[in-house]
Amino acid sequence: MPDILSPCSPISTEPCRVGGLTLALAPPDETVSIGGFRNSLPALHEAALQALGASLPQTPGTATRAQDLSILWAGPNQWLASAPSGSGLMEKLQAAFGAHAALTDQTDSRVTLTLSGPYAHVIAAKLVPIDLHPRCFGLSSVALTLAGHIPVIVVQRDLEPSYNFIVFRSLVRSLHHDILAAMQGGIPKSEQN
Amino acid sequence: MRIHCPYCGTRGVEEFTYLGDATVRRPDPDAPEAAWVDYVYLRDNPAGPHPEYWYHAAGCHGWLVVVRDTRTHEIFSVRTASGGAEA
Numbered sequence: 393m394p395d396i397l398s399p400c401s402p403i404s405t406e407p408c409r410v411g412g413l414t415l416a417l418a419p420p421d422e423t424v425s426i427g428g429f430r431n432s433l434p435a436l437h438e439a440a441l442q443a444l445g446a447s448l449p450q451t452p453g454t455a456t457r458a459q460d461l462s463i464l465w466a467g468p469n470q471w472l473a474s475a476p477s478g479s480g481l482m483e484k485l486q487a488a489f490g491a492h493a494a495l496t497d498q499t500d501s502r503v504t505l506t507l508s509g510p511y512a513h514v515i516a517a518k519l520v521p522i523d524l525h526p527r528c529f530g531l532s533s534v535a536l537t538l539a540g541h542i543p544v545i546v547v548q549r550d551l552e553p554s555y556n557f558i559v560f561r562s563l564v565r566s567l568h569h570d571i572l573a574a575m576q577g578g579i580p581k582s583e584q585n
Numbered sequence: 586m587r588i589h590c591p592y593c594g595t596r597g598v599e600e601f602t603y604l605g606d607a608t609v610r611r612p613d614p615d616a617p618e619a620a621w622v623d624y625v626y627l628r629d630n631p632a633g634p635h636p637e638y639w640y641h642a643a644g645c646h647g648w649l650v651v652v653r654d655t656r657t658h659e660i661f662s663v664r665t666a667s668g669g670a671e672a
């Protein structure tokens with residue numbers, strides 16, 4: 393019997409701390425991308441509500457949540473669903489609306505880094521070209537953008553503040569390096585109050 | 586230059602990839618060779634407002650039609666290439 397391959401962590405699981413800031417690898421959630429079929433969008437939205445108790449967010453840049461399940465807007469008629477490891481997310485989504493959307497397992501394709509602590513938004517702003525001021529980007533806001541040269545999905549997780557950077561697994565070492573360098577560069581005087 | 590993506594909001598040009606003229610149309614398969622040469626190789630180079638395709642590569646991956654003044658980079662309108670949302 394061949395050995396079963398199991399994914400190893402792409403970077404150290406030890407959180408890095410600089411001052412009050414922490415950069416950590418988030419637990420490896422199950423992640424599934426949802427691509428709605430053009431002709432069955434109303435049925436897809438209805439089925440999501442019925443079966444999951446969560447809506448697929450129709451407003452760009454938003455996310456919804458139901459218990460352990462989180463659903464991010466990931467483009468026109470596209471979403472990224474995630475749930476803790478072992479929750480059988482793919483089977484749940486398949487049963488809920490497998491006929492109305494293309495479902496692709498992304499568990500091994502994405503990794504999430506969490507940057508948290510006072511002024512985390514100022515550190516994130518060194519890399520991300522969008523406005524992270526609370527009046528533009530708040531709790532559960534989602535942005536598909538760049539961190540330096542790396543494509544990321546940025547989600548504000550809580551008001552500490554903390555941000556999730558969802559990134560392709562092969563780019564996480566570079567992103568980790570860039571965020572850590574931004575943390576070590578410190579909080580600009582102009583941003584402190 | 587900043588482009589207002591109908592989905593993502595206003596973003597810097599570094600998130601987008603330029604494809605080119607959004608006015609060209611693929612000729613009929615039996616069209617004369619000259620029409621195909623025109624379609625494949627020849628482009629106008631207008632000084633002024635020009636509809637062009639931009640791809641939001643580092644964002645929503647949407648294809649947009651942007652009407653841009655080639656002299657000033659002023660943007661007059663942005664819509665999705667599929668004809669959906671307008672901004």
Ligand SMILES: [Zn+2]
Nearest residue numbers: 590593641645
């Ligand atoms: Zn966009």
